[in-house]
Amino acid sequence: MRSRVVATRYAQALFGVVDAQGREAVAEELLAVSQALQDPEIAGVLGNPRTPTAFKERLIATMHPSPHVEAFLRIMLENRRLDVLADAAAAFRDLVYQAQGKTRAEVTSAVPLSEEVQAALERKLAKLTGKDVEVAVNVDERLWAGLIIRVDGKVIDGSLAHSLQRAKEQLLR
Numbered sequence: 695m696r697s698r699v700v701a702t703r704y705a706q707a708l709f710g711v712v713d714a715q716g717r718e719a720v721a722e723e724l725l726a727v728s729q730a731l732q733d734p735e736i737a738g739v740l741g742n743p744r745t746p747t748a749f750k751e752r753l754i755a756t757m758h759p760s761p762h763v764e765a766f767l768r769i770m771l772e773n774r775r776l777d778v779l780a781d782a783a784a785a786f787r788d789l790v791y792q793a794q795g796k797t798r799a800e801v802t803s804a805v806p807l808s809e810e811v812q813a814a815l816e817r818k819l820a821k822l823t824g825k826d827v828e829v830a831v832n833v834d835e836r837l838w839a840g841l842i843i844r845v846d847g848k849v850i851d852g853s854l855a856h857s858l859q860r861a862k863e864q865l866l867r
Contacts, residue, residue, distance in 0.1 A: 701781030708766050708782075709789045716762070718794075721787040723763050728783040730757065731776065740776050747771065796826040799845035804837040804853070819845055 712720050731737060739745050739753065754767050770776050791797055799819050801807070807815070812829055819827040823846055840853035 697778045698781050698785075700775065701778040702785045704766070704770065704775065704778065704782040705785035705789055708762065708786055709793075712762050714793070717790045720760065720762050721783075721790045723760055724766070724783040724786055727757055727759060727763060727767070728780045731779060740771075791828070794826075796828060797823055797846055799827050799829045799843055800832065801829055801844075802832045802834050802837065802842040802853075804833070804835055804839050806833055807831050815843075819843070 708720070708724075709717065731740060736753070740750055750771055751768065754764070754771070759767060767776075767779075770779060770782070788798070799815075801815065812831060816827050816829050819829070827845065837853040837855050840855075840857070841850075842853050842856070843850040
């Protein structure tokens with residue numbers, strides 16, 4: 695929990711210095727860099743306190759980040775906070791969405807969703823939240839059927855696995 699608070703503070707600081715026109719590009723770049731730095735070998739080098747800071751900076755520079763992202767990564771590196779980069783990138787994206795009147799929904803489904811179903815889901819969620827909604831779909835066959843939707847801090851669990859669990863709990867009472 696504490697690391698998420700720290701990540702959000704970093705994201706808010708970056709949000710404050712990036713002009714409105716450049717925020718979306720910075721959000722995309724930050725998410726891409728964050729994902730690249732999660733590679734086990736790279737993460738091992740960056741997370742190793744024995745690796746010289748200059749080497750870590752050169753490693754980051756090889757990604758050719760934009761000036762804002764490079765400065766952000768340097769500050770996180772100096773403060774030994776690259777461990778919260780993924781959360782900071784997600785928090786920054788959320789701040790950008792919030793400023794644009796958008797939100798993001800994470801949908802977990804037992805099967806891949808067709809484009810029509812995904813579009814219908816986006817429309818329903820937009821109506822529910824009053825915002826434009828970007829839907830990210832993950833497939834998890836353990837659900838058997840149904841969906842789990844996470845949007846704006848709420849969880850809607852319409853999965854068969856959840857329904858069966860609730861039925862089991864009621865039977866055991």
